[in-house]
Amino acid sequence: xxxxxxxxxxxxxxxxxxxxxxxxxxxxxxxxxxxxxxxxxxxxxxxxxxxxxxxxxxxxxxxxxxxxxxxxxxxxxxxxxxxxxxxxxxxxxxxxxxxxxxxxxxxxxxxxxxxxxxxxxxxxxxxxxxxxxxxxxxxxxxxxxxxxxxxxxxxxxxxxxxxxxxxxxxxxxxxxxxxxxxxxxxxxxxxxxxxxxxxxxxxxxxxxxxxxxxxxxxxxxxxxxxxxxxxxxxxxxxxxxxxxxxxxxxxxxxxxxxxxxxxxxxxxxxxxxxxxxxxxxxxxxxxxxxxxxxxxxxxxxxxxxxxxxxxxxxxxxxxxxxxxxxxxxxxxxxxxxxxxxxxxxxxxxxxxxxxxxxxxxxxxxxxxxxxxxxxxxxxxxxxxxxxxxxxxxxxxxxxxxxxxxxxxxxxxxxxxxxxxxxxxxxxxxxxxxxxxxxxxxxxxxxxxxxxxxxxxxxxxxxxxxxxxxxxxxxxxx
Numbered sequence: 278x279x280x281x282x283x284x285x286x287x288x289x290x291x292x293x294x295x296x297x298x299x300x301x302x303x304x305x306x307x308x309x310x311x312x313x314x315x316x317x318x319x320x321x322x323x324x325x326x327x328x329x330x331x332x333x334x335x336x337x338x339x340x341x342x343x344x345x346x347x348x349x350x351x352x353x354x355x356x357x358x359x360x361x362x363x364x365x366x367x368x369x370x371x372x373x374x375x376x377x378x379x380x381x382x383x384x385x386x387x388x389x390x391x392x393x394x395x396x397x398x399x400x401x402x403x404x405x406x407x408x409x410x411x412x413x414x415x416x417x418x419x420x421x422x423x424x425x426x427x428x429x430x431x432x433x434x435x436x437x438x439x440x441x442x443x444x445x446x447x448x449x450x451x452x453x454x455x456x457x458x459x460x461x462x463x464x465x466x467x468x469x470x471x472x473x474x475x476x477x478x479x480x481x482x483x484x485x486x487x488x489x490x491x492x493x494x495x496x497x498x499x500x501x502x503x504x505x506x507x508x509x510x511x512x513x514x515x516x517x518x519x520x521x522x523x524x525x526x527x528x529x530x531x532x533x534x535x536x537x538x539x540x541x542x543x544x545x546x547x548x549x550x551x552x553x554x555x556x557x558x559x560x561x562x563x564x565x566x567x568x569x570x571x572x573x574x575x576x577x578x579x580x581x582x583x584x585x586x587x588x589x590x591x592x593x594x595x596x597x598x599x600x601x602x603x604x605x606x607x608x609x610x611x612x613x614x615x616x617x618x619x620x621x622x623x624x625x626x627x628x629x630x631x632x633x634x635x636x637x638x639x640x641x642x643x644x645x646x647x648x649x650x651x652x653x654x655x656x657x658x659x660x661x662x663x664x665x666x667x668x669x670x671x672x673x674x675x676x677x678x679x680x681x682x683x684x685x686x687x688x689x690x691x692x693x694x695x696x697x698x699x700x701x702x703x704x705x706x707x708x709x710x711x712x713x714x715x716x717x718x719x720x721x722x723x724x725x726x727x728x729x730x731x732x733x734x735x736x737x738x739x740x741x742x743x744x745x746x747x748x749x750x751x752x753x754x
Contacts, residue, residue: 286683288691289361292698294665296353299702301661302654303347308422308469309476310340311415313508314395318408328723331501335721336480339713341396344388346709353698361691365672365682368446372438372455376428384421388414419469426468430461432673433664434534440676447673459534463527464664470520471660473512474620475653481509482650485643487720492640501721503637506646510636514624521617525580532581535674536590538667541603542610543577544570545591552577552589557611560603565593567603599670606663613659616652623649 314333321329358366366374394402394410402410437454438447449455484498484506491498532539544560544567545552554576558567578587592600623645630636668674672682 285686285688285691286680288688288695289683289686290679292691292695293354293357293361295695295702296350296357296698298658298661299706300347300350300354301657303343303350304418304422305468305472305475305654305657306343306479307340307347308418308472309474310336310343311411311418312473313476313480314340315408315411315415316508318411322404322408328500328504331721331723332505335501337396339716342709342713342716344392346706350702350706360694361684361686362672362682363684365677368444368677368682369432369673370446372431372447372449373428375449376424376431376456380421380424380428384417384424387420388417391417422468422472423465426465427456427458427461430464431455431458433464433668434458434460435673435676447676460527460530463523463530466523467520467527467660468657470516470523471653471657474516474520475657477509477512477516478620478623478646478649478651478653480505481513482647483717484509485646486717488637489640489643489647490720498637499720499722501723505721507631507636510624510627510631510646513620514628517617517621517624521621524614524617528581529583532590535667537592537595537599538601538606539581540590540592540594541601541667542606542663543581543589544603544607545577545589546593547591548588548594549591550578550586550588551575552581552587554580558607560607562600562603567607601667601669606667609659609662609666613656613663616656616659620649620652620656 314336317329317333317336320326321333391410391413394407395414398407398410435447436458437449437451439450440446441448484502487502488498488506491502528539540546540548541560544555544558546565546567551574553572553574555567556571556573558570560567575585577589578585581587581589592603626642626645627636630639630642636642670678670680672679
């Protein structure tokens with residue numbers, strides 16, 4: 278029975294990882310895009326330049342689809358907590374359930390309450406009220422991220438709880454300590470910046486695509502295309518370096534509270550001062566070593582402790598059954614860092630081109646920007662893998678094991694649901710992504726803000742005033 282249980286646990290973990298991996302893209306997209314829309318509308322109201330309204334009209338269509346897919350994919354995970362992880366829900370529910378309820382009562386209601394005004398109220402309410410609705414939706418996405426990360430961060434660095442000796446349930450003892458647990462501020466900043474950076478590179482890649490297309494057709498890209506590309510590159514140049522510093526601070530916090538995760542990320546097996554940095558290697562969990570290691574002397578201590586003499590933990594400091602799977606997070610962490618550095622380089626390159634007045638004419642840069650479209654989201658996913666896999670073998674770090682959190686579900690049932698999830702997700706969200714690509718494939722134009730009349734309005738106008746639609750109508754009869 279044990280092998281069957283282990284395989285069912287593996288499938289349950291893979292199913293949740295698959296669903297959360299799909300889901301996390303859309304909230305991050307919504308967070309960054311909602312903020313971008315608020316900035317665009319604010320600039321339009323302040324300057325009166327139609328180009329900002331053109332871009333607002335263009336990107337709000339994308340936002341509506343992304344937001345809808347985020348809601349749908351998020352609902353699935355709520356059910357998984359009850360079906361696949363009922364033991365975890367029963368034990369940690371008094372804390373995580375309350376935090377997620379706060380997210381619904383504050384953020385989701387705020388977003389839902391103003392989303393309709395934001396999407397359909399431009400010509401029905403005043404400009405100030407519509408801008409307020411856009412800001413409320415943007416704030417709602419940030420509040421949603423705050424509560425979800427507070428819940429997840431508590432699982433990483435649990436504080437403010439007591440354990441019921443009879444039921445083994447985690448009971449709240451100090452809500453401030455629970456919400457503002459040690460890793461929460463660092464993870465909140467890191468995730469928020471990741472969302473903004475990811476959307477910046479999507480916007481920038483869209484602008485690059487349309488500038489390249491315009492150049493192939495022998496014309497100049499429209500003003501909305503140039504403006505959104507410029508704004509995206511400003512965001513990349515400013516946020517990418519800040520994200521690197523935020524990641525460094527997050528790493529110091531992780532070293533303090535989750536040293537086993539740091540040891541697995543670095544592929545270090547013995548704790549030592551003046552430790553090297555492993556640029557590459559293949560961690561060998563069985564032999565307790567990292568094969569084919571490429572090291573830079575002293576750099577590990579300098580990065581992790583900001584001191585050449587700093588001591589770096591090793592996986593041998595921890596029992597075998599409490600070690601995260603180093604090969605997974607060793608590579609996911611390095612991919613994330615490499616993408617972050619690459620995004621920063623693109624941002625700095627854009628500043629140099631801007632200084633030389635070639636930002637809109639450098640074809641090579643536009644091609645690089647186009648290729649960087651998924652970079653932010655790939656880095657986000659790699660960071661999420663590093664965080665979640667690095668917490669293993671725990672769901673609540675150091676207190677509740679993942680193997681003790683899964684529901685008693687038969688292996689056959691888990692295999693069927695896993696297959697169904699993959700098939701449905703590929704069909705539904707694959708179609709959604711196809712629609713997004715089609716929307717982004719059409720360039721924003723000057724005058725995008727001038728809403729054309731609907732087909733029904735055309736018919737009504739034609740019946741009442743034929744000359745409005747066809748000046749020749751009725752003549753020569």
